[in-house]
Amino acid sequence: DVKVTQSSRYLVKRTGEKVFLECVQDMDHENMFWYRQDPGLGLRLIYFSYDVKMKEKGDIPEGYSVSREKKERFSLILESASTNQTSMYLCASKVGGPQETQYFGPGTRLLVL
Amino acid sequence: QQQVKQSPQSLIVQKGGISIINCAYENTAFDYFPWYQQFPGKGPALLIAIRPDVSEKKEGRFTISFNKSAKQFSLHIMDSQPGDSATYFCAASVPGNQFYFGTGTSLTVIP
Numbered sequence: 001d002v003k004v005t006q007s008s009r010y011l012v013k014r015t016g017e018k019v020f021l022e023c024v025q026d027m028d029h030e031n032m033f034w035y036r037q038d039p040g041l042g043l044r045l046i047y048f049s050y051d052v053k054m055k056e057k058g059d060i061p062e063g064y065s066v067s068r069e070k071k072e073r074f075s076l077i078l079e080s081a082s083t084n085q086t087s088m089y090l091c092a093s094k095v096g097g098p099q100e101t102q103y104f105g106p107g108t109r110l111l112v113l
Numbered sequence: 114q115q116q117v118k119q120s121p122q123s124l125i126v127q128k129g130g131i132s133i134i135n136c137a138y139e140n141t142a143f144d145y146f147p148w149y150q151q152f153p154g155k156g157p158a159l160l161i162a163i164r165p166d167v168s169e170k171k172e173g174r175f176t177i178s179f180n181k182s183a184k185q186f187s188l189h190i191m192d193s194q195p196g197d198s199a200t201y202f203c204a205a206s207v208p209g210n211q212f213y214f215g216t217g218t219s220l221t222v223i224p
Contacts, residue, residue: 004156033211033212035214040122040216040217041216042119042202042214042215042216042217043157043202043214043217044214045211045212048211058211090156090157092156100145100147100162100206100208101147101159101162102147102159102212103158103159104149104156104157104158105156106154106155106156107154107155107156
């Protein structure tokens with residue numbers, strides 16, 4: 001079974017703090033994604049990565065950065081957390097090529113005070 | 114703008130009934146249309162998917178109907194069960210590119 005794990009299920013941070021969200025997948029997938037999920041807005045793509053050290057902006061990259069130093073790990077960084085970044089963050093991975101299934105982690109619920 | 118429009122936002126169905134969720138898109142380059150199911154506290158998981166060369170795909174009680182000319186696709190859940198209560202997301206993608214998700218439908222199946 002594909003397993004995508006996220007470092008925390010719940011996080012509470014203060015405005016202005018630097019926040020790291022970690023995601024690890026164990027299936028040697030080339031592609032990894034970070035989404036945020038908000039009621040009524042669905043899943044919105046923040047960043048994705050096709051390979052180590054490669055990254056592409058999604059639809060809402062402002063206020064976020066990412067790092068992919070190893071194939072299995074994809075980190076999302078909030079440089080200076082703000083209250084409007086309170087959300088559920090979901091990581092996903094998939095193989096490259098025609099197989100399109102994305103496998104999601106359980107999510108991290110972030111509250112910025 | 115929303116690339117994939119999903120309706121309804123919420124749905125309540127009696128046990129044994131049929132649940133229907135609809136999605137529409139504009140980008141004719143989309144060629145993969147998955148549906149994801151998400152239970153509370155869990156990440157979304159692939160439920161069923163279709164490519165536009167077929168008009169229908171059925172897996173157990175779950176069926177995707179696809180209308181290429183209308184640029185619409187829908188999920189039908191037959192004989193809905195309380196265990197089907199979850200949030201459902203439709204999505205669309207171009208090969209090798211990002212997925213675009215609908216806004217989600219919260220389904221409640223009452224016994």
